[in-house]
Amino acid sequence: MSAAPLPSADPLVALADRCVQCGLCLPACPTYGLDRLETESPRGRIALARAWAMDTIEATKAGDAHLDHCLGCRSCEAVCPAGVEYGALLVAAREQQRARRAPDWRTRAIEHFVARPWLLSLVLHFYGLAYRWLPASWRPLPPAPHRPSKSRPVSPPGDSQGAVFVGCGAGTYETSLRTALARCLSEVGIAVSEPPGQACCGALHAHGGNARLAQQLAARNRAAFSDAGTVLTLASGCHEAVAQAVGGTSTRTIDAIDYLAERAPSLRLRRSEERIALHLPCTQRNVVRSAPALRRLLGEVPGPTLVELDCGYA
Numbered sequence: 001m002s003a004a005p006l007p008s009a010d011p012l013v014a015l016a017d018r019c020v021q022c023g024l025c026l027p028a029c030p031t032y033g034l035d036r037l038e039t040e041s042p043r044g045r046i047a048l049a050r051a052w053a054m055d056t057i058e059a060t061k062a063g064d065a066h067l068d069h070c071l072g073c074r075s076c077e078a079v080c081p082a083g084v085e086y087g088a089l090l091v092a093a094r095e096q097q098r099a100r101r102a103p104d105w106r107t108r109a110i111e112h113f114v115a116r117p118w119l120l121s122l123v124l125h126f127y128g129l130a131y132r133w134l135p136a137s138w139r140p141l142p143p144a145p146h147r148p149s150k151s152r153p154v155s156p157p158g159d160s161q162g163a164v165f166v167g168c169g170a171g172t173y174e175t176s177l178r179t180a181l182a183r184c185l186s187e188v189g190i191a192v193s194e195p196p197g198q199a200c201c202g203a204l205h206a207h208g209g210n211a212r213l214a215q216q217l218a219a220r221n222r223a224a225f226s227d228a229g230t231v232l233t234l235a236s237g238c239h240e241a242v243a244q245a246v247g248g249t250s251t252r253t254i255d256a257i258d259y260l261a262e263r264a265p266s267l268r269l270r271r272s273e274e275r276i277a278l279h280l281p282c283t284q285r286n287v288v289r290s291a292p293a294l295r296r297l298l299g300e301v302p303g304p305t306l307v308e309l310d311c312g313y314a
Contacts, residue, residue: 016050025076042076073282098209163228
């Protein structure tokens with residue numbers, strides 16, 4: 001009787017070995033749904049990344065393209081009966097991919113600006129000013145607000161009950177959202193702060209295989225939130241990276257929607273007859289899993305009609 005194989009010392013291979021190749025992830029995968037190719041499926045990419053890590057097949061441009069096509073939505077992870085940590089596996093695979101394939105100048109430029117929120121905010125400000133004169137190919141984002149909404153005064157970090165993670169692009173684009181969150185929480189007696197010194201969450205860098213810079217940004221956020229009891233995130237794509245950065249301390253990280261939904265019965269919400277289109281990002285559904293809380297929170301508002309949108313990847 002042969003002995004069971006020992007677990008691999010390579011973390012990527014160890015993650016890949018949890019996959020039992022059952023195929024239950026296939027219907028959940030958007031890229032497999034489009035092409036019906038095994039190499040465009042989660043189990044196909046897992047097998048490919050495992051083979052690369054073990055040097056059993058040569059890395060090619062075609063194989064890299066299959067890995068590049070993965071959206072990182074982690075719908076496969078949400079339905080996997082074996083508990084495969086596909087998100088961690090994808091990050092590890094892209095780290096190895098980056099080691100053999102240098103990123104282009106666009107990728108390096110984006111990573112540079114995003115890692116420096118103050119510089120990114122300045123660039124986005126001028127981008128907003130010049131937006132109407134730019135050619136269509138130079139307008140990948142909607143214009144940044146010319147004048148950020150006036151923020152509510154916040155308490156010093158040591159005196160507040162919730163510290164808000166700002167992030168990179170959200171510093172410019174989500175000022176009014178943070179103001180609204182502060183206003184809602186103030187109604188239930190909770191003050192929030194925006195601790196100085198915080199950085200980008202690092203998810204963009206990790207997903208691009210730049211583990212070194214992702215770890216540096218995590219260290220900065222860990223220091224920035226060292227005195228916070230609760231960190232509130234507004235971007236579901238940032239949540240996991242922030243939670244991992246402050247993990248192991250007494251600080252907890254919670255989606256601001258979950259946090260607010262717990263206190264919704266105490267809010268005085270004005271009636272609204274609006275028709276609201278509700279989009280639930282894949283990170284909110286599959287990673288943070290705060291979609292039910294968002295539905296409950298909106299259900300507390302009297303009057304609106306909610307229309308839930310499809311994911312939109314097809």
